[in-house]
Amino acid sequence: MDWLPESLQPLLDWPYAPTVIQALVLVLVAVLSSWLSHKILRRVVTPLVRASPMKWDDALLVRGVYSRLAHVVPALVLYLGCAAIPGLPQVLVTVVRHVAAAYVVLTVALALGDLLDAGNDLYEGRGPHARERPIKGYLQVAKIVVFVVAFVLIVATLVDESPLLLLSGFGAMSAIMLLVFKDSILSLVASVQLASNDMLRLGDWIEIPTLGADGTVIDIALNTVKVQNWDLTITTVPTYRLVSDSFKNWRGMRESGGRRIKRALYIDQGSVRFMTAAELDALSRTAPIGDYLADMKREMEADGRPARTDLPSDDLREVTNLGTFRHYVEAYLRASTRLRQDMDLMVRHLAPEPTGLPLEIWCFTKTTIMTEYETIQADIFDHLIAILPEFGLRLFQQPGGADFTRAMAEGGKAAAQSPLP
Incomplete structure (x- = not known):
């Protein structure tokens, strides 16, 4: 300790001074090692990764795997250095070594989790096939296993017991584990079924009325599936509900290239007659x-x-006016260039109802884009409603206030014109 200033020489009379000073030096070395490792990461490793033509190292850098591992260096310095300091109480050395070892295990587990996320990024970047067969749910199961093992190792390290001894006690906790991870287990089974049967993909338009979901799938995870609705809100659906409940997937419609128009005109049956x-x-x-x-x-x-x-x-x-109009509608649809003529196209009667006789239009558009589809459908029914009176037909419509006002005015006018008794 001759290098200490003379003003600090009296501290040497304290019996624990050399131990405390060496411990402070060890902490300083650990801090410097952390700073140096991150400096090397930024100045050396990052440029090499950026310059490399491979993609996997870029994914590791983006997910922070290297920075996670850099935190292991100061923990190892403390783990190895505390045993070399003379005079430290054995209890303190044991605590520091156990905490440092637990920190190393935790850091490595987090790095493995980031590694799995990087693997998912690389898989999703492979193209459309990856969107059809997502592996995010399986990777999340692997992350759960990693963190469970890390938890066991951390607890075993802190209490200085064998991990096998702790694992033997998990048998009694199996019921609690099943209760805690019930949704995860159900979702894991559901994810396997969804993937094996190709029931759901990223980008699919699905509709689940019971859960208020109607939109595009933007994420498929182990426990949840995120659906962005058409009003731009996001609905989170438990994965197992997609198997236990029913849902509608519109992928087949998009792949076919045609979307169905199925709508009826309600004809006033009192206007049907011979021509x-x-x-x-x-x-x-x-x-x-x-x-x-x-x-x-x-x-x-x-x-x-x-x-x-x-x-x-x-x-x-x-020849009836309704039959003639029905043939007119079918001919009009057959002549349209915006409808699929190779798919089902028909105009049919449905059972009469109190609101009129439904004349249903059934056809498919050449586009599946919602805005274009709605425009085509509106144009068709605009035309049919406008030309309906040419055939002597009327649409059924519930009477409104203007209808009652007009009827009362006409009734009063007729009463005024009638001769008095």
Whole structure:
């Protein structure tokens, strides 16, 4: 201790002074080793990793694996150095070595967790196949195993017992472990089923009405699946609920390239009637159904009668305005360039209801983009609603305030014009 200033020489009379000074020097060396390791990491390792053409080392750098391992250096300095300081109480040496060893185990476990995350990043960067078969759930199971083992080793190190002795006590805790990790175990089984049956992928549009989820899958983890709804909110769904409950996946619609339009016009049944010859002649000039009306006219003439002008026949087919409109709608859809003609296309009646006779449109658009799909659907029904009166048909609609006002005005006007008794 001759290098100490003369003002500090009296401290040498304290019997523990050399031990305390050496302990402080050890702490200083540990701090300097931490600073030096991080300095080497930033100045040497990082440039080498950036310059390397390989991708795995970049993933390790981004996830912080190297910086995690750099924290091991000061812990090792304390672990090895405290035993070399004479005069330290054996209890203190044991505590410092155990804490340093536990810290090393914890740091290595965190580095392994970051390593698994880096592996997931590399896997997801491989292309579309990785999005179809995510492995994030399996890696999270591996992280759970790593942290459980690390926890056992840390506890065994701190209490200075064999890890096997602690593991033997886990048998009695199995019921508690099953209760604590119930959701994780169920989700693990569900993740295996989802992956093996290809039930869910990143980017899929799914709909789960019971959980309020309707949007795109943005993350598939061990315990949860995140769905970004169309209003940009995010719904977190437990993974096992996707197996225990039912959900709708719209992936097949997107892969087919066509989205179905299924909507009905509710026809007022009181407006359905037979058409006269004048009405048929007027509609025959309408391009979509000109051929249909010509065929109907030839069929009626082949039966030995002209097109009806007054009352229907008892045994021969007549032309109704609803049937003519139905053929017009089908011809209109067949002529559309925005609909898939290679998929199902039909116009059909459904069972009559108190709100009218449903005339359902069933067809598929050539696009699956929502905005374009809604525009095509709106254009179709705009046209059909506008041309419906040309066939003498009316849509059923619940009467509103304007309807009652108009009816009362007309009733009052009729009462005013009627002669007094």
